[in-house]
Amino acid sequence: MKKFADLTEREVLAVAIASEEEDSRIYMSFAEDLAERYPESAKLFEQMAEEEKGHRHMLLEMYEQRFGQNLPPIRRDNVKGFLRRRPIWLTKNLSLETIRKEAATMEFEAERFYIKAAEQTQDVGVRRLLADLAEAEKGHEHVAAKLTDEILTPDVREEEDRTRRRVFVLQYVQPGLAGLMDGSVSTLAPLFAAAFATHQNSQTFLVGLAASIGAGISMGFAEALSDDGSLTGRGSPWLRGLTCGLMTALGGLGHTMPYLVPDRWANAFWIATAIAGIVVFVELWAIAYIRARYMDTPFLQAVFQIVLGGVIVLGVGILIGAA
Structure with missing residues (x-):
């Protein structure tokens, strides 16, 4: 890799041209990813992609005037310690907020690149162009805000908020709730059966710990392998699996932890x-409450289904343990 300070003016322009082209493609990838879920925000990123194409055209004209048509094969990845882009655009179904933050980071890094490049070049015309592009990148935040105000009307924002809520429910609430329900309910029977069979807290705790962790691992893998998210928009399968597995384990550990009370106590x-x-x-x-809040289930119906089911499982565990 070359140090930025060692780049020639020709290489600086070549890196800038390649960077603008790549940023344009990244914005188009964001637009494609958002098209179905947030069509109006997708238009915003399409316009930002067009602006990056315009910047590339200006840089290319300047390069051809100074150095001809042959571009050296150097990109920002070949420059040491500068302008590293996370391949976040390769991930589908990213949240709108994540994409907007990534775009803001890209604009900040591009502005910093042009400022340093302008300081390094000796040609007055090139320096002026790079300084102008630095100002353009700095102003992109204001352009984006203006485009957002024009495109994202209150009705559009309301629709995108509803979509964002649905995505949040699909990717986090559903797997987390499924895990919490399984961990809280399914571990009741073995835990309380062991408790009333042994009347020993230490033994009961070990049974509850094993049941909780085992259920967490099982539910985590089951959720991760059930759907890759490509068609349903439910996001990363491993993130869903991790969420489901952790909530399953926590659901079981909640009523297992009290059995850490030492047996020597009265x-x-x-x-x-x-x-x-x-x-x-x-x-x-x-x-x-979570079912009523996020799953549009009437609260009394949710209470009847969950509390009654949990009480039945609890009773079964106690009866088996006491038999």
Whole structure:
């Protein structure tokens, strides 16, 4: 790799031309990714892509006037410690906020590049062009804000907010809720069966710990392998799997942790069981609230389904353990 300070004017212009071309393609990739979910925001990135093409055209004209038509094969990736782009555009179904932040970072880095390039070049015309492009990149934030005000009307913003909420529910709430429900409910029977069979907190804790972690691993892999997100728009399968697995484990560990109460305490078993019962009550009502809040399920119906189901599983565990 070459140091930026070692680049010739010809190489600086070549890097700038390649950078503008790549940034234009990145913005078009963002536009394509947003087209179905946020069509108006996609138009914004299409216009930004066109601006980058205009910058490339100006740079290319300047280069051809000074050095001819042959561009040296150098890109910003060949310049040490400068202008590294994360390949975030290769990821589909990115959130709108993530894309906008990435675009802001790109504009800031481009502005910094042109400022340093203008300081390094000796030709007055090239320096003037690079300085103008630095100002243009700096002003892109204001251009983007203007385009946003023109394109993203209140009705469009409202629709995009609804879409963003649906995407959030699909990618995070659904897998997390599925995991929390499974972890909170499915581990009740083995935990309380072990508790009432042994009346020993240490043994009960080990059973609950094994059940929670095992359920978390199982649910995590099941969620990750069930859908790659390419058609449903549910996002990265491994992110969903991680969310589902963690919430499953947490759901089970919530009512397992009380059994860390030492067995040497007086009435240790009943103290731990009473605390676990309170935790179970809170967990079930939290699940009912999340279902009502994000899954458009009537609250009373969610309470009936979750709390009643949890109580039945809890009762089964107690009966089996006490038998």
